[in-house]
Amino acid sequence: MKRVVAFVLSLSILLSLPATAVRADEGMWTFDNPPLKQWKERYNFEPTKEWLDHVRLASVRLQDGGSGSFVSVNGLVMTNQHVAGGQLAKLSTKERDLVKDGFYARTNAEELKCPDLEINVLVSYEDVTARVQGAVKANASDKEANEQRKAAMAAIEKESTETTKLKSDVVTLYSGGEYWVYRYKKYTDVRLVFAPEEQIAYYGGDYDNFTFPRHDLDVTFLRVYENNQPARTEHFFKWSAKGPSDGEFVVASGNPGTTNRLLTNAQLQYQRDLGNPLQMQVLSSRRDALSRFAAAGAEQARRANSTRRSLENSIKRLESQQAGLLNPRLFGKKEAEEKALRAAIAANPEWQQAYGSAWDQVAKAYGGLPKYAKRIAFSSIATPSRLGSLASTLVRYAEEIRKPNASRYDEFRDARLEALKVNLFSPAPIYPDLEEAALAAWLEEGQKTLGNDDPFIRAALAGATPAQVARQVVTGTKLTDVAVRKSLFEGGADAIAKSDDPLIALARRIEPVYRELRAWSEENIQSVDASAGQRIAKSRFAAYGKTAAPDATFTLRLSYGAVKGYSEDTTLVPFKTTFYGLYDRAESFGEKPPFDLPARYREGRNKLDLSTPLNFVYTADTIGGNSGSPVVNRNAEIVGLNFDSNLQKLPNRYVYVDDEEGGRAVAVHSMAIIEALRKLYGAEKLAEEITGAR
């Protein structure tokens, strides 16, 4: 039985609220616009500017796709094991599996350098809305306007980078209602300090993922270095000795990835009817390919594990999000919201003139998307394969770098090239057997979906079978060698053109298809998204004021709420679990995987105080990307480490799931981390660094 069915039904309750109300604890707020009114009214909390600055500067973004925080003055970073999982896998070998067995460096010298992890701290930000929007010439078409805005954004990023020496990104907020330049201090020497066994970080596996009660010690410690020394991080979070109490106000400071709460009905309908099912096909076919590969043996399973876990996570999340969209009441609510906004706009002739046509413009644009959607989804070899991604990037870079900065694809703007090189030249291991299997399965799925006459399939297969192509390019390529990649990168278009690497040849063949589809998409979808989105955003500001937070953009946000249990079915779910619960679950399943315990836990149970809290839930509005967010109390002390949401919360990509609905963020309790470090891992020194706040 799927609770999600009950959930989407019960959304009817929240659907009765007025369209414009910001509900309790809703919102992923930018630091320039924290929800001070709500904090004051609901929690009697009034942070100082210093508090806000401190929280921001002690919070970090991991470019692998998660959040973290500084927890000592010596550059110690806390995040989730599953956020660090990619680096753990890259640091692992057949002989030393850091994912499975965990890791602890007793000295700085033992810390392991992550192959390609970049960590960012948001140092400053600035509103550049006027400049970006002002760059659009009068009477520009949507396509031209899109190009003009992009050129302005590229120029702002380049100037800011040169002036401040900080990594500078222009961020689009409120669907284009605002543009901000965010400037980051960047750490690229990041070393692994501690990781637990995956089996305790991800206890219960895919079954327990997105559920509560939960029993995961999903924590990893990293350390940022500068000049080969631990960086001195003045802004770090102190540790709460007791963790959160029931009902306590807490803040999660992190980088939520994507929400789509401001989408128009046409966009939502597209997601529901085609976008999400297509995405599910992409994820499922990749997951299935990796499962088949992993079934061949333990080492194969190890190689596939990290990506497979990530795919399973995405699939489970997508299922619940889609269930939300398929709920007629939720969708009806979204329709009612849009109708109300459009009516408010129509009632004011000036507004109607400026914004009134935006919704129909979006609907028209998305009406054209189904024809291209499958092609866009499958016309790439970068999605399933690391080697495919490297080859495509090298081929594309050689072309893009010849253009002026303002005209390039976003990801090749000057300000982004540093990050690009970190990725391209990463020494992380590449497994040809895994690459071949994943690429072959991907091309098969593409062939099945697009047909043999499709331009991508024709270019990619060139008459051969998917298996033959995958075998040929993976066996023949030299791109596993970082030096070869550097040479092609530096050799430019000429080197790419002359390369006889079969994978480069494949990337060259499919590049025109990719560019055609991207051009179509930028002209027909992105331009409209930007143009109409901006007008709709302005219409919302006009009708309701700036009362809501912008959709998530994998940039730093403040989420907040209360530590609080909830009711489920006819009983209560407490706000926390304890180590007792972990041992109950393991015993109750007879330690059948994925409910088995690492040996350290089985043998060490008598060392633990089992009443120590393990995980807890709280009402904050978070989403994927918030993994690893510090959960802090009003003294800015760490009380927990965000790592998940419960199932009830998952439709929050499209609509905020509030307290009464039982939607909750899930965190590791601060006491559990210290208890385990001290009693099970002999990591007294690390525990001391955290709690002693040295």
Place this chain on the structure above:
Amino acid sequence: MKRVVAFVLSLSILLSLPATAVRADEGMWTFDNPPLKQWKERYNFEPTKEWLDHVRLASVRLQDGGSGSFVSVNGLVMTNQHVAGGQLAKLSTKERDLVKDGFYARTNAEELKCPDLEINVLVSYEDVTARVQGAVKANASDKEANEQRKAAMAAIEKESTETTKLKSDVVTLYSGGEYWVYRYKKYTDVRLVFAPEEQIAYYGGDYDNFTFPRHDLDVTFLRVYENNQPARTEHFFKWSAKGPSDGEFVVASGNPGTTNRLLTNAQLQYQRDLGNPLQMQVLSSRRDALSRFAAAGAEQARRANSTRRSLENSIKRLESQQAGLLNPRLFGKKEAEEKALRAAIAANPEWQQAYGSAWDQVAKAYGGLPKYAKRIAFSSIATPSRLGSLASTLVRYAEEIRKPNASRYDEFRDARLEALKVNLFSPAPIYPDLEEAALAAWLEEGQKTLGNDDPFIRAALAGATPAQVARQVVTGTKLTDVAVRKSLFEGGADAIAKSDDPLIALARRIEPVYRELRAWSEENIQSVDASAGQRIAKSRFAAYGKTAAPDATFTLRLSYGAVKGYSEDTTLVPFKTTFYGLYDRAESFGEKPPFDLPARYREGRNKLDLSTPLNFVYTADTIGGNSGSPVVNRNAEIVGLNFDSNLQKLPNRYVYVDDEEGGRAVAVHSMAIIEALRKLYGAEKLAEEITGAR
């Protein structure tokens, strides 16, 4: 969020099965017709006749409304604390609260005699269908047929009682498709040996009731005596040292109370639209009255506790049952079933002639019920009040006993008089303050529902207010004195007529109303139920054969299935819990009631092996009345003690909820009982009696 919503939706899965299929593990089977085929096919289990006889003779029925079993040769009976709860309350005083504090008799001499508990063992049974059905004269009206059948049943019971000296009940099975006489050995000297604190027997209270995972030590031990000595019970269950393993075949042998799976659509519709809502009003108003009374203080709460708990249990169960009926798919399935059966009958002219009109007859009869339903529900003072029940019984008895045995109300047949006297002359305490509050609230609810012109209200109130009437009769009555009740019982109609006891006077005033309504009901509903029910039962036998078990009738049945967890939402629920889980739940709620622990458990946790299993689930088809049923393995050893169902299972009053739907019976694990007795209660002697099988 209510999972029951998800549940009733997901019933769509089971609804796709053919109408006539008996699903896996379905059925509460009579001992004359055990599901040997299913046991053999599904579990490769072929019991001997001795096995079946032994299980039957070691199983008992508690007339308080539950099941139990002999677990030693010395008359030791195991049941649930909540089944024995009424007796525990009756044995309690303000100073000695056996419900709250539990009880353990270290010697036989310390065992406490229950005031009015009768325990039955099914010694033999005999098919009397031919005689009962044959008693109906040709061309008898339904009313006459009903009377003729009842007269036959009374005669059979009387003969059997006189011949065998055994308590003999004629049981109606398959809605009248079969009649059997069941003969019981009867124990009326029943003594309390052990009960745990209610807080551990009912851990989590109403919240956790009907949920799983669960953590209840819902056990009580009694002992039957004969001639003031522990009875020698040759047939008793031996104890399994290990309890059940995952997937193991088990049998629950107990007395399920009521199922309604053979109801016609018209009857179900009546239940859904009027019967259940009315029942909910009755239960809720009584519960609310007791809650108000209990709020006055600890002693008041103690006095109200037992009944209140029982009402809460009924309310929670009724909510889920009603949710099942309100599910259009479930109802549609029931409609499809009936349509298929009627079509099969219509296809055979002989069948059509004999049975074809039965459904319409039922529909017509139930069409008349709404007019009387509220009156029938509220025109009684026995429902809310023990004193009211005593007075009504005395008044009614005096009238009935003057009639020939065959013509009396069922409950006054000669064969039932012994049980009647046990009840009437019970020395159990009666609390006038509680009686007055409950009666006043009941009359108020009745007045509100029926109006002042209603015959019952006019007779009951006689112009006064409900509070005045309740005050007057409870203050003035002498029925709290057993001797007074005996005197009125023996005095017959004359004594009743002359009594100036105000409660007897009230009972006399309302008796004509009661008799009018009962006469209407017997003539218009029960007669039709019996007549049409019998024809429908025969039509089922004709069309499908005797493939299904009869509806539950609070007589001994065999339920069976596998010990097995299930999936819920996206994760798995293991088949068992452990003491770890109990401590997790207590800690996670900070021991906030009803999740607090008895002091013995809080202080004694280090004495326990926390990995000891506490509760488990299995797939057997059970329902209220099965509480206290022994759960035995194929060696007829006790592996558990049935005490509940999970929420998913509750609509099984109307439709079997199968394995795949997650419907489960819930039992106390045999190991938990021994672990607690030995480690926490110092009840080594009792543990030895059970496990040593002395």
